[in-house]
Amino acid sequence: MTHSVAVPPEPQLRPMLDAYAQAVAARRRTIAIGAVLMLVAIGLSSVGAEVRLDTFWDKIGNFSSYFERLTLLDTGARVWTDPVYWFWGLRRWSLQLGQTILIAYVGTVTGAVLGVAGGVLASRNLSRSGTVRLIVTRVLEFCRTVPDIVFALIFVVAFGLGPLPGVLAITLHTIGTLGKLFAEVIENIDMKPVEGIQGTGGSWLSQIRFGVLPQVMSNFASYSLLRLEVNLRGAAVIGFVGAGGIGQELIVAIRKFYYSDVSAILLMLLVCVMLLDFGSEKLRHRLLAAEQAR
Incomplete structure (x- = not known):
């Protein structure tokens, strides 16, 4: 089935075409100006940060040669030619890698649970006290602003070497990050179920339990799984300062x-992160599909 389109006469069409051309030209000018300003900002930032392209170009060979050295055994042969010699410390490294995974897991679970409480108290639509919301928001900002490796250094001094400082550091940083994300999710919920429970005399905790959590659990789980992936990498890094895990052996x-x-440990970490990414991605998709099916 064909449809005919009426074309306006030239005197009527010309002003519309001119207006369209002017709008397109104005948009292109805006984009060009924005691109120039961005390049100028990048250039000024590079000067302020002492980023020198000549130094980068002169030293790039050191970077590539280091990775070339990672592929060689002490005998001079390539690492993949003798996997037994390459992974001579596999048993010890596996135990330390397992400890790193447990540090990330415990820190993520604990931080997520406390992050839920922080997100509820920091949300504008659920927090009953502006003072409490202000205090909790500032605490969450502090927890996610301080790097987890700094927390780890502080806790190593306080509690000594071992996984405990790592768990505490991961937990605090997770509280700050997930608390902020959870608060934003809560602020976008449908408040009608909450108001309905409130209207029937339900307590504030009942409103959270039955009116809020069913709407946000899939998002909470998705963000927590993503944070677990990040924390696994973080748990390996904080091991550099003696906070337990494979990081101590790597440094x-x-x-x-x-x-x-170094290359053997990095490969083990890479495989572990890839498996975790794959599993968490599958689980996130199932959670989101289940949420959409409701």
Whole structure:
């Protein structure tokens, strides 16, 4: 089935075409000006940060040669030619990697639970006291502003070497990050179920339990799984300062120039993160599909 389109006469069409051309030209000018301003800002920032392209170009060979050295055993052979020699410390590294995974898991779960409480108290539509909301918001900002490795250093001094400082550092940083995300999710919920429970005499906790959580649980779980992936990498890094896990072994290998050990540990971390990413992605999609099916 064909449809005919009436074309206005030239005197009537010309002003519309001119207006369209002017609008397109104005948009292109805006984009061009924005691009120029962005390039100028990048250039000024690079000067202020002492980013020098000549130094980068002169030293780029050191970067590539280091990764080339990671592929060599002490005998000079490539690492993949002798996997047994390459992964000579597999048993010890596996135990330390398992400890890193547990640090990330415990820190994420604890931080997520406390982050739910922080998100509820920091949300504008649920927090009954402006003072409490202000205090909780500032606490969450502090927790996510301080790097987790700084928290780890503080806790190592306080509690000594081991996984406990790592768990505490991961927990605090997770509270700050997830608390902020949870608060934003809560502020976008439908308040009608909450008002209905309130109208029937339900307590504030009942409103949270039956009116809020059913709407946000899938998002909470999705954000928590994403945070677990980040925390696994973070747990490996904070091991550099003695907070337990595979990071302690990795920093020793780096400092002593045990190149093949560095590459073996990095490969184990990479495989672990890939498996975690794959599993958490599948679980997130199932949660979101279940939420949409309701």
